[in-house]
Amino acid sequence: MPDWGRTTLELMVQELQHPVRLDESFDRRVMVRVRRIYAERRHRGIIGWLGAAASISRRPAWAAALAASVVAVVSIGLIPHGGGKRDAHVGQTIPVQFVLVAPDARSVAVVGDFNNWGLGDTALVAENHNGVWSVSAPVHTGVHRYAFLVNGKQWVADPTAPRAAGDDFGQPSSALVVEASTQ
Amino acid sequence: MEGPTGMDSSDAALVARVLHGEVNAYSALVSRYRDKYARYAVHMLGNREDAEEALQDAFTRAYRSLARCEDPERFGAWLFRILVNRCRTSGARRVRRGQTFVHDETALLNASEEHPAEQTMWREEIERALGELSADQREAFLLKYVEELGYDEMAEITGVGVSALKMRVMRACDRLRVLLREVHSA
Amino acid sequence: MRMRTTRSLLALLLIGSAFRTTEAQDPRLSNRLDAPTRKALFAIVDSARAQGIPVEPLMEKVYQGLAMGADGSRIVVAVRSLTLEMGNAHRVLGAVATTDELKAAASAVHAGVPAVELGKMKKQSGLRRSLTLPFTVLADIVSRGVPVAAATNAIKSLVGAGAKDKDISDFQRNVSVDIEKGAQPAAAAETRAKGASAPTPKTEDREHE
Numbered sequence: 001m002p003d004w005g006r007t008t009l010e011l012m013v014q015e016l017q018h019p020v021r022l023d024e025s026f027d028r029r030v031m032v033r034v035r036r037i038y039a040e041r042r043h044r045g046i047i048g049w050l051g052a053a054a055s056i057s058r059r060p061a062w063a064a065a066l067a068a069s070v071v072a073v074v075s076i077g078l079i080p081h082g083g084g085k086r087d088a089h090v091g092q093t094i095p096v097q098f099v100l101v102a103p104d105a106r107s108v109a110v111v112g113d114f115n116n117w118g119l120g121d122t123a124l125v126a127e128n129h130n131g132v133w134s135v136s137a138p139v140h141t142g143v144h145r146y147a148f149l150v151n152g153k154q155w156v157a158d159p160t161a162p163r164a165a166g167d168d169f170g171q172p173s174s175a176l177v178v179e180a181s182t183q
Numbered sequence: 184m185e186g187p188t189g190m191d192s193s194d195a196a197l198v199a200r201v202l203h204g205e206v207n208a209y210s211a212l213v214s215r216y217r218d219k220y221a222r223y224a225v226h227m228l229g230n231r232e233d234a235e236e237a238l239q240d241a242f243t244r245a246y247r248s249l250a251r252c253e254d255p256e257r258f259g260a261w262l263f264r265i266l267v268n269r270c271r272t273s274g275a276r277r278v279r280r281g282q283t284f285v286h287d288e289t290a291l292l293n294a295s296e297e298h299p300a301e302q303t304m305w306r307e308e309i310e311r312a313l314g315e316l317s318a319d320q321r322e323a324f325l326l327k328y329v330e331e332l333g334y335d336e337m338a339e340i341t342g343v344g345v346s347a348l349k350m351r352v353m354r355a356c357d358r359l360r361v362l363l364r365e366v367h368s369a
Numbered sequence: 370m371r372m373r374t375t376r377s378l379l380a381l382l383l384i385g386s387a388f389r390t391t392e393a394q395d396p397r398l399s400n401r402l403d404a405p406t407r408k409a410l411f412a413i414v415d416s417a418r419a420q421g422i423p424v425e426p427l428m429e430k431v432y433q434g435l436a437m438g439a440d441g442s443r444i445v446v447a448v449r450s451l452t453l454e455m456g457n458a459h460r461v462l463g464a465v466a467t468t469d470e471l472k473a474a475a476s477a478v479h480a481g482v483p484a485v486e487l488g489k490m491k492k493q494s495g496l497r498r499s500l501t502l503p504f505t506v507l508a509d510i511v512s513r514g515v516p517v518a519a520a521t522n523a524i525k526s527l528v529g530a531g532a533k534d535k536d537i538s539d540f541q542r543n544v545s546v547d548i549e550k551g552a553q554p555a556a557a558a559e560t561r562a563k564g565a566s567a568p569t570p571k572t573e574d575r576e577h578e
Binding site: 032036039040111113116117118119142143145155160162163164165166167168169170171173175177179 | 418423424425426429430432433434435436437438439443444446447450451454464468469472473475476477479480501502505506508509511512513534541542
């Protein structure tokens with residue numbers, strides 16, 4: 001340590017070493033950003049694939065091969081956790097039962113935001129009990145648009161659920177709000 | 184704090200949980216290092232607002248690249264390296280914006296209860312003197328004397344060689360000596 | 370464009386290194402979205418992210434469109450529409466709004482509720498509670514024929530009176546049953562809102578902390 005006004009230096013360092021306390025809201029602000037990244041990453045496969053495909057004509061062969069091997073969205077981190085809002089506790093799942101009365105149906109499946117609308121064989125296949133079709137599945141907290149797919153081709157909204165407003169490609173769908181369990 | 188996130192867990196354990204999808208475990212790491220690194224950011228950047236932004240940015244970047252943290256047990260040091268870089272970028276931005284090194288908020292932060300006025304003035308003098316240093320010198324001085332890192336650690340964090348760091352620390356001390364003597368003789 | 374290519378490739382590399390993925394790319398996606406559609410969607414999603422709009426709901430819309438057999442241009446229209454609606458919601462609700470609130474708010478905007486009304490509701494309720502369910506129910510009752518003003522007032526009064534999500538869910542169910550039985554939508558909403566508004570002083574809503 002340089003031998004000059006050692007007392008002054010020590011006093012200065014002592015002053016600078018006082019702890020600096022940030023507001024607790026700082027943690028919340030950081031976690032909001034972090035959870036957004038987490039949520040976006042769950043779909044980054046398709047985004048990266050979209051981006052790669054958009055510029056495919058200009059990339060060398062090795063990059064095209066790499067792009068071709070990009071995996072699609074997978075469901076990551078469906079780990080039960082404490083209660084809270086979706087952004088607050090992304091990852092918590094709650095069992096939900098879907099029921100549709102359709103005595104004449106041959107098959108009923110449930111598809112929606114929570115299972116990529118059945119793409120990649122993720123549709124929830126309902127069981128028939130005398131015309132009452134039902135299936136239960138863990139659905140992560142949040143708001144989801146969904147519908148029943150009857151006989152593989154007819155889209156039916158859930159008569160017991162709120163209607164989903166929005167561009168639904170001319171087909172009916174419903175809104176499901178799944179809330180975290182309280183502790 | 185939102186729910187149990189294992190405040191007793193080691194950094195490595197928390198990092199592992201985050202990488203396995205338990206995003207909320209990251210909040211324990213944020214709480215653990217928030218205040219510790221806020222101090223460096225505040226003194227380096229001279230105001231709380233920029234310091235908070237740099238620190239938020241550092242935590243976010245650390246999360247994004249968490250899988251590339253080679254030694255999760257030393258997450259703190261790895262995060263600090265990211266923060267030091269963010270402070271460099273933020274400082275450069277500040278220069279381009281033509282802003283001066285503002286001390287008011289920092290001066291008020293830790294005003295002594297016993298002698299508030301004197302302490303605040305002394306604090307302001309220190310911060311003003313720090314502001315007179317070049318960014319490199321300030322960085323080196325803070326890491327060496329305030330954060331009490333060894334030169335090897337400093338080299339790892341800053342990417343600068345040990346001898347260059349020693350030179351920066353020495354020049355910082357020389358400059359501070361002049362500045363503070365001027366103040367005291369005034 | 371080179372930056373975008375680099376960014377896309379970086380995204381691909383990050384995916385590989387950061388996560389262990391277990392599902393191969395769904396060939397139906399690449400077959401069913403032509404290059405112009407993919408390009409258009411990427412631009413919309415990229416722009417949304419730059420504005421701070423969560424992109425997950427946009428991707429869900431893509432999946433929905435594919436599942437429902439919509440062609441590429443139709444999907445682009447839907448995603449663009451949702452982006453605009455979420456952008457409006459984001460502007461009035463601010464950074465404190467969660468992704469779910471923005472999704473639900475976008476539904477309400479699509480149903481015809483002015484975004485500014487949603488902003489007023491958010492200001493009224495503050496950070497105490499999530500408005501995901503109230504916004505969802507608002508969109509629902511408007512789509513069932515309740516005039517926008519009556520629907521907005523009903524939900525506002527419920528939220529303002531401290532009604533819990535369960536109460537608002539019950540309100541939605543009752544209104545829809547009343548309308549199915551022939552009640553005038555506005556009358557149904559007003560009547561049920563009066564009944565559901567909690568008469569007791571507000572209590573701390575710990576459920577949504």
